[in-house]
Amino acid sequence: MLTPGSHWDALHVFDEMLQLRPLPSVVRFTQVLTQVAKLKHYSTVIVLNDRLGLSGIGPSVYTLNIIINCFSHLNQMGFGLSVLGKFFKLGFEPDVTTFNTLINGFLLQNREADAVGILNKMMESGTCKPNVVTFGTLVKGLCMKGNNTGAIQLLKKMEEAGCKPDIVVYSTIIDSLCKDTTVVDAMNIFSEMMSKGIDPNVITYTSLIHGVCKLGDWKEAARLFNEMVSKGIFPNLLTFNVLVDTLCKEGLVGKAKGMVKMMTERGIEPDVVTYSSLMDGYCLRGEMSEAKEVFDLMLSQGSIVDAYSYSILINGYCKHRSIDEAMLLFKEMSGGGLVPDAVTYSTLIDGLYKQGRIRDAQKLFSKMQACGLLPDVQTYAILMDGLCKNQQLNWIQILWFTVFLSKVCA
């Protein structure tokens, strides 16, 4: 379907630009590539860049860096590294952005050692010293690995190296500590940050509010909320979504609806995430007709229903023994051009096993693999559970499955 911002529009704009005479500068094309990359249409960026090359517009350090970033996000670090060859062929020097992009790529591939290796080389180098983004990227990588201690150590290390941490580095660590429910530590880092004269922003506060909400400390959430507003920092869509979601997970859907009313009054329109959280809230309470009402409301408001929202409703029906409703939605989403992922399939497979529909579950698993979707740890756990409970596995198979799962988890 053609929607504003789809990669088809980008292709169109790009082709029209390539027809112009004289040709726009590489800077203009870079601006379009940046926009497409922001929409996460990484393979489109690669295609557009190839067309650029065919039209005789040479790459710049900027476009090459963008291409490396796109290959990283497409899990094609090999191609990303091969772009380095272009630098040397064209006589360009990779800059700090190039190295930062490569570090991020390695981290996305779980190649932490390679990422740290680049940092060390940069520290030794006289020409391309690491900057705040270099450290910020690595801090995020350590947090993603659950290594908050390492992230805090790196924060100290960057200061020793004469690189001042900024609001992004601090917010990354604060958010990770909050996710780890070590909100006390997050608050300490928060104070440390402010004592250094770094002002928190809406992202910092949203992470802290999320952290205290998860602990059920609504009083503290309200305090932080008031504190940020008193500083002239206003809660935005994400802040409200976090509040709506945590209220729903606590079973307080009524309060969540109040929050939706509040955000609307402040001129912030709920989006697909807001509604999906509400739907999940109703599903958790087994109030499926209310969940479906929210879903229909979304549909009536335009086409903001995505694969995620379908998956949430499908999960709700599966958990409340309406597997046929779930299958109907599954067919509907596929027909609507939305692509179910491993989570959606796993949910349905789990639902089918729990109803004793072993054959259907296995058929769906085959279909999932035929679609090129890789089962993950959770999928295998669901398969093993389903097969065991339906006594479809003997002890040898259970043993094999367990060994397999432990390898996947490692």
Added chain:
DNA sequence: ATAGGGTTAG
């Protein structure tokens, strides 16, 4: 004109 931080499902 390029690089790093906060939201939803099994």
